[in-house]
Amino acid sequence: GEDVEQSLFLSVREGDSSVINCTYTDSSSTYLYWYKQEPGAGLQLLTYIFSNMDMKQDQRLTVLLNKKDKHLSLRIADTQTGDSAIYFCAERVNRDDKIIFGKGTRLHILP
Amino acid sequence: EAGVTQFPSHSVIEKGQTVTLRCDPISGHDNLYWYRRVMGKEIKFLLHFVKESKQDESGMPNNRFLAERTGGTYSTLKVQPAELEDSGVYFCASSHDSRRTGWRSETQYFGPGTRLLVL
Numbered sequence: 001g002e003d004v005e006q007s008l009f010l011s012v013r014e015g016d017s018s019v020i021n022c023t024y025t026d027s028s029s030t031y032l033y034w035y036k037q038e039p040g041a042g043l044q045l046l047t048y049i050f051s052n053m054d055m056k057q058d059q060r061l062t063v064l065l066n067k068k069d070k071h072l073s074l075r076i077a078d079t080q081t082g083d084s085a086i087y088f089c090a091e092r093v094n095r096d097d098k099i100i101f102g103k104g105t106r107l108h109i110l111p
Numbered sequence: 112e113a114g115v116t117q118f119p120s121h122s123v124i125e126k127g128q129t130v131t132l133r134c135d136p137i138s139g140h141d142n143l144y145w146y147r148r149v150m151g152k153e154i155k156f157l158l159h160f161v162k163e164s165k166q167d168e169s170g171m172p173n174n175r176f177l178a179e180r181t182g183g184t185y186s187t188l189k190v191q192p193a194e195l196e197d198s199g200v201y202f203c204a205s206s207h208d209s210r211r212t213g214w215r216s217e218t219q220y221f222g223p224g225t226r227l228l229v230l
Contacts, residue, residue: 004153035221042115043154043202043221088154098144098156098167099204099219 004102011108018076020105022089029091034074037086084109115222123228129191132225136205149199193229200224
C-alpha cells in the first residue's frame with residue numbers, strides 16, 4: 001500500500017537543529033523527497049534522495065534514509081526564522097509517476 | 112524560465128456551482144499533474160497528463176471532476192457541481208518526460224495552487 005506518515009508539528013529554537021522524521025510503506029519507492037511550503041506559497045522541492053543512497057547533504061540540509069526501516073529524516077542545521085514552513089515528505093516509485101505525500105510537518109521556530 | 116502558473120489563486124463559490132481551474136505548465140514540459148490538499152490531510156494525486164493524453168486518472172474522486180489538456184499545453188480542471196468536500200488547495204505540477212531526457216528523476220515543479228472554498 002501507499003502511505004507516508006510524519007508528525008504534524010515541531011517546535012525548535014532558533015539556532016538549534018530541526019529533525020523531521022517520516023516513514024513510508026512502499027518498499028519499491030525509488031525516489032524520496034522533501035518539499036517545503038511557506039505560507040501562501042506553492043510547494044518547493046527542497047531535496048531528494050534515491051533509494052540506493054543512505055545520506056545526502058546540501059548546505060544546511062541533511063537527508064538520512066534507512067531503507068530497511070523505511071525511515072526518512074530531514075535535518076536542518078542552525079534553524080532560522082525563514083525555515084518556518086510546512087515540510088512534506090513524499091515518495092515516488094517510478095519516474096514520471098505520481099508523488100505520494102505525507103500530511104506535512106509544520107515547523108515552528110521559537111525565538 | 113517562468114514557473115508553473117495557476118489561475119485563479121482563490122475561488123469562493125456556492126455548493127452546486129461550477130468552477131474551472133487553470134494550470135499553465137513550464138514550457139516544454141510534457142508531464143502535467145493535478146494534486147489536491149483537503150484541509151489537514153495529505154496532498155493527494157488526482158491525475159497525470161502526458162501531452163494531451165491522460166496517463167493516470169486513478170485519483171479523480173468522482174465524475175464531477177473533469178480535466179482536459181487540449182493541445183498538450185495548459186490544462187483545466189472543472190468541478191461541476193461543486194460540493195462542500197471539494198474545498199481545498201488544488202496544485203498543478205509539471206515535468207519533462209524522463210523517457211526523452213533519460214534522466215533518472217525528473218523533478219516535478221509545482222505551481223502556487225488554487226485555494227477553493229465551497230460554501
